[in-house]
Amino acid sequence: MIKITFPDGSVREFAKGTTGFQIAESISPRLAQEVLAVGINGETWDLNRPICEDATIKLYKWDDEEGKHAYWHTSAHLMAEALQELYPGMKFGIGPAIENGFYYDVDPGDGVQIKENDLPAIEAKMMELVLRKEAVVRQDVSKAEALKMFEAKGDEYKTELISDLEDGTITLYSQGNFTDLCRGPHLPDTSHIKAIKLLSVAGAYWRGDESRKMLTRIYGITFPKKKMLDDYLVLLEEAKKRDHRRIGKELELFMFSETVGKGLPMWLPRGTSLRLRLEDFLKKIQRRFDYEQVITPHIGNKQLYVTSGHYAKYGKDSFQPIHTPEEGEEYLLKPMNCPHHCEIYKYKPRSYKDLPLRFAEFGTVYRYEQSGELHGLTRVRSFTQDDAHIFCRPDQLKEEFLKVMDIIFIIFKALDFENFEAQISLRDPENKEKYIGSDENWEKAERAIVEACEEKGLKARVELGEAAFYGPKLDFMVKDALGRRWQLGTIQVDYNLPERFELEYTGDDNQKHRPVMIHRAPFGSMERFVAVLIEHTAGKFPLWLTPDQVVILPISEKFNDYAYQIAKELFGKDIRVTVDDRNEKIGRKIRDNELKRIPYMLIVGEKEAENGEVSVRRQGEGDKGSMKVAEFSDLITDEVQKMMEQY
RNA sequence: GCUGUUGUAGCUCAGGGGUAGAGCACUUCCUUGGUAAGGAAGAGGUCGCGGGUUCAAAUCCCAUCAACAGCUCCA
Incomplete structure (x- = not known):
């Protein structure tokens, strides 16, 4: 027993x-x-x-991650079995369960292509196999046996995987005629799988290595109930509606132009209005934390980046240097603000009494991102960092780090980003040569970050090998509408740049010392942050932030004058207001302005004009009854003020 | 950058070897309407750009640009 x-x-x-x-x-x-x-x-x-x-x-x-994982992993095998039947000679790479479903990387062989319109046939085959109720059988084999088996099958991907495994740990799973190298676990049989949807097909390098063959990756998802699949597909549709690229177009926030160039976003008036308000908000917080704003040029001499080390690391993959009419002069579009800020630090001798110095700048930078990486506003080639560099004494590092965390928490709270994830990125201890700077400094910096997170009670995932080449960092990420993770805020410790720029301060011992630098950006980039904000709010921005706060809807053209009179009054109180004076019926105006997500609609007709009132309608909520104009303007002002007072 | 898909009116999309279509938006007129789409008329596109095949290309082929999905990358 x-x-x-x-x-x-x-x-x-x-x-x-x-x-x-x-x-x-x-x-x-x-x-x-x-x-x-x-x-x-x-x-x-x-x-x-x-x-x-x-x-x-x-x-x-099903409700446990582990349960879903086994379910989808078995689904991946089921798909592979279907593929094997439909495409004889197909070779298989890996086929894991993922966050939402599963995929399998396959090599259909030369000249054979699997396309999106082939997916229904594969789904149908999978359903057919499900009906056979095949048991999934686990089997331990020796490395030699496994190798022999897959070699006989001619599956070089599997044999490569097996070669990397230790003898004695090799398990195979079979159902029907399909046998796969697999650690498991799996469902006892495939009949649990009731609803199947293959979602997409895309290329993926074998073992994630750019230099190796590109396999065909098929993504799919399965559920124990048909209804669950339907719900999931509806959810996907809903998510698409929140896509910032779509809403950005609808609400006229930003645009791209092929003529200007790919990955170069342009902010339309409404988007600019929103962004400037975000910037003002952060500036206000930063003033409280004793930051000083600076402004630096968009280009810098190539030498600046040779000194910083960025040229050696990224020079080849960047926008190429600008050559001036003068011989031998080369300038770079700035990919970073920090070198400029280091020069500002060097403007005059600094004393230990001056530190910390905190230079902040909404600095627009230019990076030649790979074309396949460009994605709406989240990955672009020109973007504005809400950047700041803190120059401090080593003994001030942790305290400064904690203060930056405070700013980030304020921003996230103010914008209702409660579901963020934090990641501490440390260097890869196996590959120290990838990084610049001394062991001692790295250890100090990494310790400071870990301790700061502990003090703040912040649960952060630790990732080795994810650090920047010059220092460890703490990143804050959120998910977009489609579940993709994006990094927003970042805090990075840097011992390297002060070294390279030979930054100094005079200590109380009258000796020269080297400051430590912190790079930080609570939003990350304005472009990416606004993108995520759009998806987070589905375009329904908070009142204090939204481009248009109020729209006045006259019942008929007879009341346009009254509408403009109120607009002027509200405008005088700093309320962002427009008038919808189109020759349309009121129902139409309400509908159109609801879709534009304008928080308040004021409906004015005969009744209101007579009494100096407005009939108030809140976006998404409906009629709120009528009130005096002054009463309404107080309502708006209070609502905004109440929010701002918290910060 | 790689693989695949897509590119037709301002937007969303249909069509498809014989010189272009819908809905919305836009313009004008009618209507002056009380809480999510009033009516009519009109204007708008050398079908991403460049080659090729063909009597004929928006349609087929090649190349290129861009967007989308994924991979790789991300100071």
């Missing part, structure tokens, strides 16, 4: 070799139906794998 400990702490005895499925069955038939995988001492196992020792157990259902 073996002892099985359940999550609630209870312990029961089972016969040796009992499976997870049998344990679930012993609890309830319903559970046995729903359980997908089982956690054994923290490892996820197949349901039908015999348990031969005492263990703590957890039964995973």
